[in-house]
């Protein structure tokens with residue numbers, strides 16, 4: 001039994017390790033660190049606002065804090081108050097009920113400020129239909145600086161999206 005296991009193990013190799021991806025991600029991480037240093041004096045604060053999401057986008061964002069992506073070490077921090085933020089990261093379909101809270105949070109972010117939308121929901125590209133309960137797409141109500149697509153976007157997609165945003169501003 002054990003011999004069969006080890007034969008299979010050696011033949012299959014390690015599925016959890018991607019050396020090429022690791023090298024690419026290390027380069028992206030370094031580029032983000034450099035851009036944050038250049039454009040935001042080494043510290044970029046993000047306030048995440050859920051305007052009616054299924055929480056999968058938030059779950060993927062949580063992975064950015066793990067030791068592999070470790071966003072904090074690149075100078076990007078998630079903050080609890082819009083008053084401490086540079087960027088609003090908006091997820092969800094912008095429901096009627098959340099609309100005023102989103103606008104209120106946006107007003108409280110000090111200038112200069114930017115909004116980045118996360119996932120297909122804020123762009124109304126999800127299976128959800130336009131109903132009285134949804135005020136999306138978010139870009140019709142807010143000056144969206146950058147959009148990160150996906151349903152949900154993977155941590156890799158999000159981190160690449162942050163780099164694209166940093167290069168735009």
Ligand code: SF4
Nearest residue numbers: 053119120121151152
């Ligand atoms: S984009 Fe997809 S994963 Fe993200 S909140 Fe909408 S439905 Fe959920």
